[in-house]
Amino acid sequence: MTAASLAVRGAGAGRHLAGTGTLLRLALRRDRVLIPVWVGVNALLVLSMPSTLENLYGTAAERADLLRQVGGNASLRAMIGPVLGDSLGALTAWRAGVYAGALAAVAGLLVVVRHTRDEEESGRQELVSAGVVGRRAPLTAALLTAAVTQAVTALLVAGGLAGLGTGGAMALGLGIAGVGMVFATAAAIVAQFTESARLARGVTAAVLGAAFVLRAAGDSAVDDGTSVLTWLSPLGWLENVRPFATERWWVLLLFAGVTVAQGAVAYALAGRRDVGMSFLPGRPGPAEGRLGTAGALAWRLQRGGVLGWSTGFLLAGVVFGAMTEGAADLVGDNDGTREIFQRLGGRSGLTDTFLTAMAGMLGLVAALFVVASVLRLHGEETSGRAEPVLAGAVGWWRWAGGHLAVAFGGSLLIMLLGGLGLGLGYGADHGRVLASCLVQLPAVWVVGGVAVLLYGLVPRAAPVAWAVAGAVLLIGWVGPALDVPRAVLDLSPFGHLPKIPGEEMNWPPVLTLTAVAAALVAGGLAGLRRRDLTT
Numbered sequence: 001m002t003a004a005s006l007a008v009r010g011a012g013a014g015r016h017l018a019g020t021g022t023l024l025r026l027a028l029r030r031d032r033v034l035i036p037v038w039v040g041v042n043a044l045l046v047l048s049m050p051s052t053l054e055n056l057y058g059t060a061a062e063r064a065d066l067l068r069q070v071g072g073n074a075s076l077r078a079m080i081g082p083v084l085g086d087s088l089g090a091l092t093a094w095r096a097g098v099y100a101g102a103l104a105a106v107a108g109l110l111v112v113v114r115h116t117r118d119e120e121e122s123g124r125q126e127l128v129s130a131g132v133v134g135r136r137a138p139l140t141a142a143l144l145t146a147a148v149t150q151a152v153t154a155l156l157v158a159g160g161l162a163g164l165g166t167g168g169a170m171a172l173g174l175g176i177a178g179v180g181m182v183f184a185t186a187a188a189i190v191a192q193f194t195e196s197a198r199l200a201r202g203v204t205a206a207v208l209g210a211a212f213v214l215r216a217a218g219d220s221a222v223d224d225g226t227s228v229l230t231w232l233s234p235l236g237w238l239e240n241v242r243p244f245a246t247e248r249w250w251v252l253l254l255f256a257g258v259t260v261a262q263g264a265v266a267y268a269l270a271g272r273r274d275v276g277m278s279f280l281p282g283r284p285g286p287a288e289g290r291l292g293t294a295g296a297l298a299w300r301l302q303r304g305g306v307l308g309w310s311t312g313f314l315l316a317g318v319v320f321g322a323m324t325e326g327a328a329d330l331v332g333d334n335d336g337t338r339e340i341f342q343r344l345g346g347r348s349g350l351t352d353t354f355l356t357a358m359a360g361m362l363g364l365v366a367a368l369f370v371v372a373s374v375l376r377l378h379g380e381e382t383s384g385r386a387e388p389v390l391a392g393a394v395g396w397w398r399w400a401g402g403h404l405a406v407a408f409g410g411s412l413l414i415m416l417l418g419g420l421g422l423g424l425g426y427g428a429d430h431g432r433v434l435a436s437c438l439v440q441l442p443a444v445w446v447v448g449g450v451a452v453l454l455y456g457l458v459p460r461a462a463p464v465a466w467a468v469a470g471a472v473l474l475i476g477w478v479g480p481a482l483d484v485p486r487a488v489l490d491l492s493p494f495g496h497l498p499k500i501p502g503e504e505m506n507w508p509p510v511l512t513l514t515a516v517a518a519a520l521v522a523g524g525l526a527g528l529r530r531r532d533l534t535t
Helices: 003-016 020-030 034-047 049-056 060-071 074-080 088-115 117-122 124-129 137-160 166-193 197-221 234-240 249-270 294-331 335-345 350-374 376-382 386-391 396-426 430-438 441-457 464-482 507-529
Strands: none
Touching: 020 088, 020 137, 034 049, 034 088, 034 137, 034 166, 034 464, 049 088, 060 074, 060 088, 074 088, 074 197, 074 294, 088 117, 088 137, 088 166, 088 197, 088 234, 117 124, 117 197, 124 137, 137 166, 137 249, 166 197, 166 234, 166 249, 197 234, 197 294, 234 249, 294 350, 294 376, 294 396, 350 376, 350 396, 350 430, 350 441, 350 464, 376 386, 376 396, 386 396, 396 430, 396 441, 396 507, 441 464, 441 507
């Protein structure tokens, strides 16, 4: 091959990546709120664990007892994973590793889809590509944005846990980032096959759910992470890096190899299709439309997400319920663990306390659903799809009302199914268990109301609703474990709910939160009525 041909090929490769730096800076600027929120929540989840665990299992005897309890509790291993060491660092990796990896995966897939398929679906990518922008520059910028997100997470985790052991801290940080990049590149491939950003996010999230199920099934079968099912899941690879427990550095090569291979596939596919197109185009609809109302259209657009969340909540409820009988064995005589559960679920019997805590966890996650569903309004507006709908005989109230009915009604549905699953898994007191889930709804709706208010009054600030949901999740998840002041817990609407089934129903805070949610929604709709779309 001559020098001239090499130069031509190099110039061609450079043209394909032209403008990558500019697009990367634009992506980081657009995500200047979302990325810090995701990274901060994930890092704090991990870094808050050592002090908590040290208070709970401060002696060698307590840690040995924990290892015995987890080793004999298949449900607990399925939810969290096996304990692979008795050091404080190993316990931190056990308690937070799987969930930190899952959060990193969600951040990776959201970032990549947002800056690839979302941009193409809205038509912005076509305008950008009309300038001096290479064919593969948008995909490269999206993957680099995901890489920056994961790198910052890894640095924070490794730096924050370095006092427990530099090697283990680096292994855990790199493992979490590795999971995030595997799913970021998986989302890049999925985005080439789908015409809809919503479908791309849904398919990649389903892959993440399958990875969690495979890891859970493998860990429930054996107590050392050696199951074949565990090795089929990237979340299982994170366990098998074994941070703070004789690290297996070679497992990190799995993350690197899969990330590079999936990235190469995404690049190859991106070079073989037109902007805005996909390899699996959507099927044409029926000759005669079946959607007679704006509410029916909203349901058609969001039904996949509602059904996915409903299935997940039902299964999670069954698993949580099945763990209830083993809660007493897990807590044992450990007063610190008992106090944490009491801060989460009230000072009733341990079983009622555990059920209340699990219902509260489902409510915190449901807040993420309601924010995502409400912000679908913002996505429809910014993509230009709302304008043709409103140009017809559809008023803004019917258009917005349809999506809000799905958001708030969908949250009712998923909490109802979560409660049914919790009751089925527990096998008793189905009415009380269901009530413990449904009482979370006013707090969920308050978070959704904040999203409506932001979207209606300041649409450019609508994504800040994710920061609100992340803060609520962090307070509810980490706050009781750290025994933060009551004033901090009260910043979350979930901090004001009655702790049933262990306590009597207390209606005033429930009714107050419901009224606050209604007022927030009304304020958001009033703001929407007074402004033009896309302003």
